[in-house]
Amino acid sequence: xxxxxxxxxxxxxxxxxxxxxxxxxxxxxxxxxxxxxxxxxxxxxxxxxxxxxxxxxxxxxxxxxxxxxxxxxxxxxxxxxxxxxxxxxxxxxxxxxxxxxxxxxxxxxxxxxxxxxxxxxxxxxxxxxxxxxxxxxxxxxxxxxxxxxxxxxxxxxxxxxxxxxxxxxxxxxxxxxxxxxxxxxxxxxxxxxxxxxxxxxxxxxxxxxxxxxxxxxxxxxxxxxxxxxxxxxxxxxxxxxxxxxxxxxxxxxxxxxxxxxxxxxxxxxxxxxxxxxxxxxxxxxxxxxxxxxxxxxxxxxxxxxxxxxxxxxxxxxxxxxxxxxxxxxxxxxxxxxxxxxxxxxxxxxxxxxxxxxxxxxxxxxxxxxxxxxxxxxxxxxxxxxxxxxxxxxxxxxxxxxxxxxxxxxxxxxxxxxxxxxxxxxxxxxxxxxxxxxxxxxxxxxxxxxxxxxxxxxxxxxxxxxxxxxxxxxxxxxxxxxxxxxxxxxxxxxxxxxxxxxxxxxxxxxxxxxxxxxxxxxxxxxxxxxxxxxxxxxxxxxxxxxxxxxxxxxxxxxxxxxxxxxxxxxxxxxxxxxxxxxxxxxxxxxxxxxxxxxxxxxxxxxxxxxxxxxxxxxxxxxxxxxxxxxxxxxxxxxxxxxxxxx
Numbered sequence: 001x002x003x004x005x006x007x008x009x010x011x012x013x014x015x016x017x018x019x020x021x022x023x024x025x026x027x028x029x030x031x032x033x034x035x036x037x038x039x040x041x042x043x044x045x046x047x048x049x050x051x052x053x054x055x056x057x058x059x060x061x062x063x064x065x066x067x068x069x070x071x072x073x074x075x076x077x078x079x080x081x082x083x084x085x086x087x088x089x090x091x092x093x094x095x096x097x098x099x100x101x102x103x104x105x106x107x108x109x110x111x112x113x114x115x116x117x118x119x120x121x122x123x124x125x126x127x128x129x130x131x132x133x134x135x136x137x138x139x140x141x142x143x144x145x146x147x148x149x150x151x152x153x154x155x156x157x158x159x160x161x162x163x164x165x166x167x168x169x170x171x172x173x174x175x176x177x178x179x180x181x182x183x184x185x186x187x188x189x190x191x192x193x194x195x196x197x198x199x200x201x202x203x204x205x206x207x208x209x210x211x212x213x214x215x216x217x218x219x220x221x222x223x224x225x226x227x228x229x230x231x232x233x234x235x236x237x238x239x240x241x242x243x244x245x246x247x248x249x250x251x252x253x254x255x256x257x258x259x260x261x262x263x264x265x266x267x268x269x270x271x272x273x274x275x276x277x278x279x280x281x282x283x284x285x286x287x288x289x290x291x292x293x294x295x296x297x298x299x300x301x302x303x304x305x306x307x308x309x310x311x312x313x314x315x316x317x318x319x320x321x322x323x324x325x326x327x328x329x330x331x332x333x334x335x336x337x338x339x340x341x342x343x344x345x346x347x348x349x350x351x352x353x354x355x356x357x358x359x360x361x362x363x364x365x366x367x368x369x370x371x372x373x374x375x376x377x378x379x380x381x382x383x384x385x386x387x388x389x390x391x392x393x394x395x396x397x398x399x400x401x402x403x404x405x406x407x408x409x410x411x412x413x414x415x416x417x418x419x420x421x422x423x424x425x426x427x428x429x430x431x432x433x434x435x436x437x438x439x440x441x442x443x444x445x446x447x448x449x450x451x452x453x454x455x456x457x458x459x460x461x462x463x464x465x466x467x468x469x470x471x472x473x474x475x476x477x478x479x480x481x482x483x484x485x486x487x488x489x490x491x492x493x494x495x496x497x498x499x500x501x502x503x504x505x506x507x508x509x510x511x512x513x514x515x516x517x518x519x520x521x522x523x524x525x526x527x528x529x530x531x532x533x534x535x536x537x538x539x540x541x542x543x544x545x546x547x548x549x550x551x552x553x554x555x556x557x558x559x560x561x562x563x564x565x566x567x568x569x570x571x572x573x574x575x576x577x578x579x580x581x582x583x584x585x586x587x588x589x590x591x592x593x594x595x596x597x598x599x600x601x602x603x604x605x606x607x608x609x610x611x612x613x614x615x616x617x618x619x620x621x622x623x624x625x626x627x628x629x630x631x632x633x634x635x636x637x638x639x640x641x642x643x644x645x
């Protein structure tokens with residue numbers, strides 16, 4: 001349970017998610033009079049995959065031999081690439097706080113900084129392209145889905161390898177040019193068994209995976225994760241299996257095309273089953289560079305002389321078969337005692353990119369707004385309307401009170417300008433989320449007054465008293481008072497007609513349950529952080545009449561059937577379907593089951609020589625998932641000139 005640093009609270013995510021998973025299979029067939037047909041059988045294909053690199057490996061030992069050991073004997077017959085500097089060299093220098101890096105294990109990483117690095121070192125079946133907002137093929141060459149949507153089969157590329165980088169004997173801190181990788185040696189290809197092992201690790205309670213809930217879509221994962229101790233038999237019962245060395249199959253609890261988004265998450269990144277199994281018997285963390293077990297198979301490889309105290313260096317994987325979007329060939333991640341030290345280094349032009357220290361945000365936003373890059377979080381905060389309320393059972397009145405809320409003023413007054421105004425439900429960057437300028441009314445006082453009249457109310461003073469319930473934090477009260485004042489100013493509501501009440505969060509949850517009857521308020525605030533960045537998660541958990549808790553008590557209708565249809569449709573069609581759903585909810589004729597208010601953002605400082613790949617700008621609000629270093633471009637010549645000044 002988290003509120004992402006804001007006052008708004010979220011329901012217990014695991015409980016809501018489990019309810020949705022249990023119900024969704026039934027809902028697909030029974031939500032409305034028109035059952036959903038499952039347009040499966042349209043799998044991914046490899047037509048847009050970059051051709052195999054010119055380095056062709058010779059035959060390797062048997063699959064069984066490789067899985068059971070480190071296959072050191074096979075190194076001599078697999079690719080070996082010597083590192084050489086070239087004219088295209090581009091160095092990305094990043095600064096983060098030291099205590100935020102404890103492990104690079106993708107099934108154990110728990111914070112954004114760890115996830116970011118791990119995402120560049122380990123391959124996933126798919127990749128969520130932060131710039132195009134599409135699901136791209138990554139480790140997978142393609143996929144097929146059974147007619148019932150429950151069985152997903154992925155064919156893997158055979159030219160992505162686990163690599164052992166060989167470095168110099170020492171790496172002088174802060175002088176990466178004195179060290180680095182001299183060559184990489186391929187150990188073996190990435191096998192289907194590596195993906196299966198990763199999924200079982202994440203579901204196994206002994207691993208301590210921080211957020212395994214997205215994998216509860218896979219049959220048996222939730223049951224195993226709920227155990228005190230999982231046996232080998234328990235793990236084998238999870239719906240993930242290697243059909244062949246390069247084919248992996250998953251059995252889901254319920255059909256959903258959002259599984260493609262899940263396969264791009266760090267928690268599903270492949271790890272080498274043989275190396276991890278052997279290393280964990282000797283080391284507490286198999287990813288610690290000083291233990292000498294430095295292997296990776298992603299877009300970048302980790303310099304074996306890196307450490308968790310001063311500097312992590314990543315080099316571009318010379319055997320990576322996909323074409324990079326940006327031009328980065330080396331990444332230096334410098335580790336600082338605190339954000340202020342990193343800021344000082346950035347001010348000296350030693351770093352390209354750092355998170356903005358919270359204590360310095362106001363000053364930096366005022367002094368260097370052009371160098372601030374905003375990245376959306378996977379969370380949105382909103383007001384929930386009680387659809388059984390005498391007031392908010394009328395959709396036009398829900399639209400009216402939503403349109404009378406000035407989101408920008410709330411962000412400025414309550415959160416010092418940190419956040420973005422939400423005009424629709426799904427946050428920017430989530431798969432299927434429409435651009436802000438395409439859907440939603442947002443703040444529109446004229447429309448708010450017209451909608452009230454269309455709802456049959458000539459003046460707000462004729463409405464019953466509105467019970468507006470929030471949590472006990474000062475921030476929650478301040479926001480509620482601002483919204484009340486907006487309703488007074490824009491809709492002419494008497495102040496004494498809007499009763500703000502504060503209760504402890506647990507009591508708020510109890511009061512807003514469907515069976516709370518007369519205790520239920522007319523409106524209350526809530527926040528939701530998605531399990532994974534896909535519109536299906538948001539609409540099924542928050543909006544669908546039976547998918548989540550349905551605290552608003554929406555009546556089921558055609559919209560619910562369309563939410564399910566969008567969840568199981570072909571990936572290419574899903575963005576258009578979600579754009580239509582958002583429009584039906586938050587346009588001028590929308591249903592407004594909730595009133596989206598704002599979303600959280602993270603802020604970074606970047607130097608002028610850093611940009612994203614061509615076709616995008618750093619002045620725009622970007623995806624919540626900009627973790628891949630290959631989406632960046634460095635003007636290395638300009639960087640070196642400015643650093644000499």
